[in-house]
Amino acid sequence: MRTPTRSAPFTHAGTSLGRIMGQVMVALVPATAFGLLQFGWPAVFLFATTVAAAAAFDALGLYLAGRPVADGLADGTAVLAGWILALTLPPWAPWWIGVTGAGIAVLVGKHVYGGTGQNIFNPAMVARVALLVSFPVPMTTYIAPVPLWEAAAPGFVEALAITFGGAQPVDALTVASPLDALSTALHGGAAVPQARDAVPALKALLTGTVPGSLGETSAGLVLAGGLFMLAVRTISWPIPVAFLGTLFGLAEVFHQIDPMHYPTGLFHLSAGSVMLAAFFVATDPVTSPVSRTGHLIFGAGAAAITFLIRTWAGYPEGLGFGILLMNAATPLIDRWARPRIMGRDRNGRPLAGGGGP
Amino acid sequence: MKLFSLRGGLSLAGHKGGTAGRPIRVMPAPPVLHLPLRQHAGDPAKPVVAEGDTVRRGERLAESAGPLSAPLHAPAAGRVTAVRPETAPHPSGLPAETVVLETAAGDDEAPLAPPVEPEAAAPGEIAARVGDAGIVGLGGGAFPAAVKLDLGHHYALDTLVINGAECEPYLTADDQLMREKAPAVVDGARVMAAALGVGRVVVGIEANKPRALEAMRTAAGRLPDGPAVVALPVRYPMGSERHLVQVLTGRETPSGRLTAEVGVVVHNAGTARAVHDAVRQGRPLTHRVVTVSGGAVRRPANVMVPLGTRVRDLVAFCGGLRADPARLLAGGPFTGNPLPGLDVPVVKGFNGILALTADEARERPAQPCIRCGACVEVCPCGLVPVEMMAHIRKEELDDADTLGVRDCVRCGSCAYACPSHIPLVQYFAYAQGRLRGLDVERRNQDLQRVAARERQERMARLERERQEKKARQARRRQQQDAEQQGGEAPRKADPAAAGPVADQGSRTGS
Ligand code: SF4
Ligand code: SF4
Numbered sequence: 001m002r003t004p005t006r007s008a009p010f011t012h013a014g015t016s017l018g019r020i021m022g023q024v025m026v027a028l029v030p031a032t033a034f035g036l037l038q039f040g041w042p043a044v045f046l047f048a049t050t051v052a053a054a055a056a057f058d059a060l061g062l063y064l065a066g067r068p069v070a071d072g073l074a075d076g077t078a079v080l081a082g083w084i085l086a087l088t089l090p091p092w093a094p095w096w097i098g099v100t101g102a103g104i105a106v107l108v109g110k111h112v113y114g115g116t117g118q119n120i121f122n123p124a125m126v127a128r129v130a131l132l133v134s135f136p137v138p139m140t141t142y143i144a145p146v147p148l149w150e151a152a153a154p155g156f157v158e159a160l161a162i163t164f165g166g167a168q169p170v171d172a173l174t175v176a177s178p179l180d181a182l183s184t185a186l187h188g189g190a191a192v193p194q195a196r197d198a199v200p201a202l203k204a205l206l207t208g209t210v211p212g213s214l215g216e217t218s219a220g221l222v223l224a225g226g227l228f229m230l231a232v233r234t235i236s237w238p239i240p241v242a243f244l245g246t247l248f249g250l251a252e253v254f255h256q257i258d259p260m261h262y263p264t265g266l267f268h269l270s271a272g273s274v275m276l277a278a279f280f281v282a283t284d285p286v287t288s289p290v291s292r293t294g295h296l297i298f299g300a301g302a303a304a305i306t307f308l309i310r311t312w313a314g315y316p317e318g319l320g321f322g323i324l325l326m327n328a329a330t331p332l333i334d335r336w337a338r339p340r341i342m343g344r345d346r347n348g349r350p351l352a353g354g355g356g357p
Numbered sequence: 358m359k360l361f362s363l364r365g366g367l368s369l370a371g372h373k374g375g376t377a378g379r380p381i382r383v384m385p386a387p388p389v390l391h392l393p394l395r396q397h398a399g400d401p402a403k404p405v406v407a408e409g410d411t412v413r414r415g416e417r418l419a420e421s422a423g424p425l426s427a428p429l430h431a432p433a434a435g436r437v438t439a440v441r442p443e444t445a446p447h448p449s450g451l452p453a454e455t456v457v458l459e460t461a462a463g464d465d466e467a468p469l470a471p472p473v474e475p476e477a478a479a480p481g482e483i484a485a486r487v488g489d490a491g492i493v494g495l496g497g498g499a500f501p502a503a504v505k506l507d508l509g510h511h512y513a514l515d516t517l518v519i520n521g522a523e524c525e526p527y528l529t530a531d532d533q534l535m536r537e538k539a540p541a542v543v544d545g546a547r548v549m550a551a552a553l554g555v556g557r558v559v560v561g562i563e564a565n566k567p568r569a570l571e572a573m574r575t576a577a578g579r580l581p582d583g584p585a586v587v588a589l590p591v592r593y594p595m596g597s598e599r600h601l602v603q604v605l606t607g608r609e610t611p612s613g614r615l616t617a618e619v620g621v622v623v624h625n626a627g628t629a630r631a632v633h634d635a636v637r638q639g640r641p642l643t644h645r646v647v648t649v650s651g652g653a654v655r656r657p658a659n660v661m662v663p664l665g666t667r668v669r670d671l672v673a674f675c676g677g678l679r680a681d682p683a684r685l686l687a688g689g690p691f692t693g694n695p696l697p698g699l700d701v702p703v704v705k706g707f708n709g710i711l712a713l714t715a716d717e718a719r720e721r722p723a724q725p726c727i728r729c730g731a732c733v734e735v736c737p738c739g740l741v742p743v744e745m746m747a748h749i750r751k752e753e754l755d756d757a758d759t760l761g762v763r764d765c766v767r768c769g770s771c772a773y774a775c776p777s778h779i780p781l782v783q784y785f786a787y788a789q790g791r792l793r794g795l796d797v798e799r800r801n802q803d804l805q806r807v808a809a810r811e812r813q814e815r816m817a818r819l820e821r822e823r824q825e826k827k828a829r830q831a832r833r834r835q836q837q838d839a840e841q842q843g844g845e846a847p848r849k850a851d852p853a854a855a856g857p858v859a860d861q862g863s864r865t866g867s
Binding site: 008013019115117278291294338341350 | 358364449480543599600603609610611612613614662684686688690691692693694695711717718719720721724725726727728729730731732733734736737738739740741743744759760764769771773774775776778780782783786824
């Protein structure tokens with residue numbers, strides 16, 4: 001029997017960090033598997049490299065901080081950051097993109113702040129935005145999907161050359177991602193209906209048979225993973241609902257006003273990393289507010305910024321910025337969105353007594 | 358009846374199956390009883406027996422030591438063999454004064470006090486009887502019940518709530534008591550209502566106790582103005598006083614105040630039964646129902662146990678332990694206290710003895726906080742445990758105070774939900790203790806400041822008086838001089854004249 005130094009409760013919900021991170025990973029498996037299959041061996045190599053590098057950098061960070069390496073690694077946060085980052089990379093990007101990204105995510109994004117739970121910005125988004133700004137070309141070189149089993153897909157050795165040998169993807173295969181295509185067409189003066197011709201059908205966007213990042217092309221599979229997490233309560237509903245609702249609502253309002261220039265809400269929801277962002281990135285507990293009201297503000301804010309950037313700024317994909325900006329606002333939101341304390345008014349003053357007879 | 362909602366809270370696996378629905382077993386007195394003098398919130402009782410005295414069952418062993426105290430009675434006839442310090446049934450395991458009683462064969466009961474007629478009782482008579490019977494809150498708080506029956510003198514009350522929520526896992530003592538002794542509980546509630554001078558009595562029972570609800574409704578229905586028996590939503594911590602009051606009446610108790618502030622007093626169902634015994638039959642509190650449960654107990658049961666029985670004997674009565682428990686607790690798993698061992702006695706405030714296996718206690722080393730907000734979501738008081746904890750870690754107690762750490766009822770919901778297994782309640786208990794200490798310190802400092810200011814003022818006054826005296830003397834001298842010179846007396850109390858006079862005085866040096 002242990003000495004009775006601890007205080008109650010002596011029971012627990014049975015959750016743990018490792019378990020939560022495990023559930024998130026399980027939820028990511030379908031979309032990841034789909035991405036790996038449809039983009040072939042280079043994607044497999046890039047994914048493996050990125051995740052392994054994230055783990056290695058985490059071990060290094062823990063070691064430098066003088067913390068137990070095995071325990072720290074076991075919380076799964078670094079591997080998950082590497083995993084999510086990998087899903088946002090162009091599938092045939094060279095290995096050093098993955099490694100550099102993992103280093104930025106884990107060392108700069110997490111350990112510089114003091115390790116698990118201390119960072120202000122979502123590590124995967126920090127890395128993604130840093131890569132996008134520093135290496136715009138490899139970060140926007142997308143390829144058309146060539147499933148692993150098709151003849152046109154690069155073989156194992158060929159793929160090694162693409163990922164590790166600096167071989168350029170065959171020109172015929174490189175294409176623009178749907179958002180890039182739309183953005184380019186619109187900036188070229190086209191109206192949405194014509195620009196849409198440059199863009200795959202909605203059904204293809206949902207299933208994911210479109211060019212795009214490694215693991216986010218299939219909005220449907222990512223959504224399925226998100227719903228799984230809601231079902232097992234890994235995440236709670238306010239952030240994804242506020243995020244998707246706001247994005248859809250804003251897009252629809254503008255689409256109704258001017259259908260020629262603004263695509264529909266559904267297009268916005270199914271294109272790019274929206275689903276991944278809504279369920280896997282914006283819900284990152286560390287960098288989002290702690291209260292329910294805070295969650296709603298956070299989700300809505302991130303979506304609004306994303307919509308602004310997608311629609312009027314140079315970057316077709318505004319998600320990274322939307323989330324990072326709301327990350328920065330999180331301490332403020334937390335201060336503002338505290339629940340009312342029982343027995344006190346909204347300003348924290350004790351309620352007046354004598355509510356009795 | 359319309360119920361109001363509770364913020365946050367937990368929906369739990371009850372773990373009540375092991376003991377619910379089985380009749381309360383009556384445990385005979387063991388050969389030796391150990392009765393600590395302090396089994397209640399407040400001052401320890403003063404012993405009125407000494408080594409070698411023989412006592413009868415129900416005879417007084419110790420008397421109340423003041424307004425916040427409670428007397429103690431012999432649960433069995435026997436001989437006092439010592440009054441000495443023994444390990445207290447408290448996490449600290451520190452020794453406390455204890456009456457050791459060797460029980461005798463046979464059942465020699467002391468004469469009972471005459472029953473009190475609640476309807477005809479003088480004001481304060483019921484509370485006095487309840488106080489004399491040594492009754493304390495049997496739901497775990499162990500607050501002297503008589504004090505809480507006197508609140509009608511200080512507050513405008515209109516409702517008595519009988520707490521039969523029993524929302525903690527494992528515990529079924531109140532459930533079983535209400536099933537078996539509903540008429541006594543209902544009557545006790547009426548007696549307490551009379552003492553408090555309130556017209557409305559509401560019994561709240563969680564809906565997961567249908568048999569207790571039925572029994573209580575039947576008992577209440579037999580009376581012309583019986584209490585309302587209400588099925589409560591099954592949600593932890595429904596049994597927390599201020600939450601129960603909020604759910605039943607919609608009235609929110611102001612921070613830092615008693616529920617009496619909003620016209621409601623809460624008593625536990627077991628207490629109601631004890632009050633019935635004391636007032637109607639003149640019997641003091643000497644036994645109580647304890648749930649003995651947990652995965653390490655061989656035959657979990659509800660036991661009517663003589664106070665002072667060692668936990669070891671009680672557990673043996675329940676078949677002993679099947680495994681070495683990871684945790685031995687007095688009370689429920691959420692708010693109970695760890696016991697320093699099996700050799701401590703059962704006291705008035707124990708509603709359960711739990712021997713939990715490691716699987717049940719689910720203890721793990723703490724991991725870093727990931728700000729997941731689970732603690733915020735479940736806190737029934739609207740607090741932000743994660744922020745309070747972060748401040749307390751940095752010893753920023755005033756910030757934690759501003760965030761409301763004193764409003765924490767230590768229900769443990771946050772720590773239960775925390776995926777990082779951070780012992781949040783421990784932080785809050787620490788901060789509450791420290792803040793109380795700081796209050797005292799600040800009060801002392803204030804007193805010191807006041808004393809210092811008073812001293813300064815006194816010194817200044819003395820100095821002023823000295824100066825005035827000097828001035829008066831100087832004036833007198835001047836006057837004398839003037840009289841000698843046959844001149845006029847100087848004008849009195851002329852401010853313009855005061856200066857030179859004082860000046861003169863200081864120049865004369867004296
Ligand atoms: S539940 Fe635990 S990990 Fe989550 S925010 Fe609260 S203290 Fe941090
Ligand atoms: S222990 Fe305190 S802070 Fe934690 S949930 Fe209960 S009332 Fe809230």
